[in-house]
Amino acid sequence: MIERRPLGALLAHFILIVGIVIVAFPIYYTFVASTLTTQQIMAPPMPLVPGGHFIENYGGAFAGVATIGGVGVDRLLLNTLVVALAIACGKIVISILSAFAIVFFSFPGRMFFFWMIFITLMLPVEVRILPTYQVIVDLGLIDTYTGLTLPLMASATATFLFRQFFLTIPDELVEAARIDGAGPMRFFRDILLPLSYTNIAALFVILFIYGWTQYLWPLLITNDNNMNTIIIGLRKMISFVDADTQWNLIMAITILAMLPPIAVVVFMQRWFVKGLVETEK
Template sequence: MVERRPLWTFFTHAVLLLGLVVTIFPIYVALVASSHDTTTLIAGVPMTFGTHFFDNYARVILEGTAAPGAAPVGPMLINSAVMALGIAVGKIVISILSAFAVVYFRFPLRMVCFWLIFATLMLPVEVRILPTYEVIADLSMLNTHVGLIVPLIASATATFLFRQFFMTVPNELVEAARIDGAGPLRFFKDVLLPLSRTNMAALFVILFLYGWNQYLWPLLVTTDESMYTIVMGIKRMIAVGDDVVEWNLAMAAAILAMLPPVAVVVIMQRLFVKGLVEVEK
């Protein structure tokens, strides 16, 4: 029986509402700022919506701003989506195959290979960025989607998580698949992939956000405006030197940059939660 404590319930709800306000208020300010003109925002951000909402969004999507290098946001959103999807799908595919090989195949130095993969957690992109850039440049992958995606698709964390999950799969399933005449690939496709659905969904959300928010690597490998990502674009909109920053357009770009990750989280929320908290498969 759950004991009811009105005072404690009120306190917890008050804390939740306070956290919600702290989280939502900056987004509300950005949304309001994106509906005004630049002149209005110089004096301060009003708390009510203006009349330039659709004009600002149409301009930032199709034309960009007057800041140097501030290209239209439309192509940037496409580049960011391609990069995020490529990184998320690539990491999941490579990691699940790597974990499958480590768990279900016996070959020399099997665990050495796994721990070498796991040791790369200590080498983030920032540490190996110079040799990685040199390889991409030598392969003529600068200013390409392949150059944005390939160096970031290996994931020791995802490999470790899939390995730990595969080790919990009962051996009876493996034996039953062998009795039915299923080979390794059929066992992987018909048994392991369905069981890993929630894990893949949870990892997809996390890895999509990781790829979408990348800034340093796209900054290095892209010099063509047509290959800019949305995170780079927002930075260039506010780096104008002595000129007046068009905060209304920058805030509009920020709101647009937030929509795809929010949509991914909302659409996959149920599978994402299951993948994080579900114990029995």
Template sequence: MVERRPVLNFVQHFVLILGAAIFAFPIYLAFVASTHTGIEVNRGLPLLPGDQFFQNYATVLGEGLSTAGAPPIGLMLMNSTIMAMAIALGKIAISLLSSFAIVYFKFPFRVLAFWTIFITLMLPVEVRILPTYEVVAQLGMLNSYAGLSIPLIASATATFLFRQFFMTVPEELTEAARIDGAGPMKFFRDILVPLSRTNLAALFVILFIYGWNQYLWPLLVTTDESYYTVVMGIKRMANAGDSLPEWHLIMATAILALLPPVIVILGMQRLFVRGLVEVEK
């Protein structure tokens, strides 16, 4: 019999609620700032929402912040979404195929091939950014969605995770598929991919947010405003030069920039959690 301890339960819930409030408070302040005028925000950050909600959000959605060289946020949100989706889907597709080949095909130096891929974890994009930029420039992919996403789609982490999962698939399942006449790609498509659903969901959420938060690489490969991402736009808005930043519009942009990742997380929450904690496959 489990003993009920009301005091302990209260303390646990209080700590959890306090932790959630600490994390949520900066987001609340950003939202409050986005509902006031620039003069009110520069005078002192209020703690209650104002009456400029529709005006501020209509401004950033329709006009952008021309004084900072930032286009309307709708365009930047679209660019960030395209880049994040391309990076997430590209990483998953390449990692699935490479892991499948390493685990299920017997070819010379396959272990060396895996460790060569794995070692690239020590070479993030910031380390190899100059040669990567030179290759992208020579291929004419500057100021393009291909230039924003293709150099970032290889993922040693996803390859490692899929390899570890494929190695847990029972050998009897492979033999049964072979006896039924299933070829390698049919086995991959009809058995391995459905079994990997929770892993795919967890990796998609993580990789989408990774692509969404990219700043340095888009800053280097884009000079055309029509390819700016929302993270770049927020940074440009904050660099107001000699004038005061228009924090009410910057905060409205930041709140809107939160929405796509939040929607992805909420939409895939159940599969995402199962993919992180599930042990029995």
């Protein structure tokens, strides 16, 4: 029996609404700014209702980024999409294969290698930035998609999560697959991979956003404006003098930059939640 508490429900909904307003207001404010002129944005107080320059600003956003070495926002979005997809897919492929080898293969030093992978959680890109950058330079990967994505593909967190899930696979299922004549890769493809779909979906959402919002590594590894990501492009559009900054175009491009990760979260929300909360497959 569920006890109904109107006051508690009302308080919970009030807190939820306040939380939504706090999170959503900066995004709404950015959208409003993207429909105004720069003069309206710079003249306080800025209006809280959308202006009449929506088509002008969003249409000009694609041409306005020409101030960044002649590179359009479509190219910047394409670069960011390639980087985000490559990082997310690369991390998942490497992590799931690593976890598969650690859990289902017996070889000397298996746990040692696992803990070596796990310890790398304490060594983020910022800590190993100099040696990683030197390796990329020596390999001639500056201003390439490979240089942008390859150093960010390894993921100890994803490997650990896949390992923990694989440990829940019953031994009877492994024995049944072996009796049926399934080799390691067939067992992985026909049994483990379908069981891991929700985990993969949840990790893909997290890793896609991680790749989309990268700033430090793309800033270091790109010299050519054609290889910039949308985050770097936005930063280059901001001048030290407010009067020289086209804030209306920057706000419009900011909204455009937020749409792909939002779309990924919205369309994969059901799989994302299942991958986080389901413990039994």
